[in-house]
Amino acid sequence: MRILILGGTGEARELADRLVGMGHEVVTSLAGRTQDPKLPQGNVRIGGFGGIAGLEAYLRAAHVEAIVDATHPYAGTISAHASLAARSSGVPLVRLLRPAWKPPAGARWTIVATLAEAASSLPHQARVLLTTGHAGLELFLERDDCTFLVRLIEPPQHPLPPHARLLLARPPHALEDELALLRQERITHLVSKNSGGEQTAAKLEAARQLNIVVIMIERPVYGPAVEVANVKEALATLEIG
Template sequence: MRILIFGGTGEAIDLANALVRQGHEVTTSLAGVTRKPRLPNGHVHRGGFGGVDGLKDYIGRNDFQLMIDATHAFAANMSHHIVEACEQLNKSHLRLTRQPWRAGPEDEWQHVEDLAQAAERLPEGASALVTIGRQHVEPFVLRDDCTIVLRAIEHPEMVLPPRVTVMLERPPFSLEGEMALMQQHKITHLVTKNAGGDQTVAKLEAARQLGVDVIMIERPALPTAPEVFSVDGALKFVADHSASAA
């Protein structure tokens, strides 16, 4: 089966590798947010498509039979384009996403809608660990009354003032490491997107144990689509789809 995976997550890589091993012809699309991404097996498409019409053209020219949206939960525009293109082409599609994190009884998260709100919630004098990636960090950089520790896979493109510390690291992260980081930098606030998953959840447990306030940026609304929450679930969907198409 010819399958197009929209990647950008570890699950997308694991899924592509598994499908290639099963004999499917897989292309993974990478938007180019990360300059040096991990690459899956199979074919790789880099860059955008030019909106819904460009995506429809790409799907049609390559005769893909199934589209799988395994992008980050905050890649809302791409998810909307995938659903719209597939519905217009009458093509099958699936969303592979992570279960969102949920606050426990001991947690007191501040829930916000976007990055600007998150930056506004930081009180004067806060020392914040910001784990939102390298893009769109300006609202936090402009908080000259706060100390910011920015963790990302790659360095932001903008020039940063001395009070902003950049840590370049890839997940997974351990509880011990997260607690040591927060203690070393005297972190008072953790700012994170509700990405879900196990590889970065340790920061939430560390914040809970250390009494660090959490500012949680909630996910944007996405269009309705068939949805699974694991690579195994996606593989079963592909197997069922292949059987029904045979």
């Protein structure tokens, strides 16, 4: 089969490697925001498609037989475009979406719908570990009545203001390290997207153990697709596993 994978996650790399090993023709599309990304086997393209029409044109020109959206759960635009382009072009769409986190017993979670709501929900003088990535960072930094430790994989485009510090770190993060960080920085609030997965889940357990409030941003809702939770299910849905 000729398969387009919308990638950028560990699951996307694993799926591409499996498919290439099985003899399929695979192209993994990456947004190009991460410097020196880990590349999967098969062909790789970097950058956008030029909107829904551009993606539709690519699907036809490349004779794509199936799309797997294995992007981050908060990839946003590309996931919405994939759903519309798949429907209009008739190409089957499989969405590989790792299961969302659920609050464990005893955890102090506040669930919000948007980044803006998360920023506005922080109390005065909160000490915040911010783990929501680059998008919407300015919404939090406007809160100069709070103190932020901004954890990112790559530095932001602009310097942080005096009430924020940058921590560059790539997951996975161990529980003992997360506990030490939260204690050392005297964190009162953890802000996170509900990305799911194990690589960044330790921060949630550390917050629970230390009775720290977690402000969790819900996942966006995208268009229709066959949703699967892991690579094995994706292969089975493509009927090639």
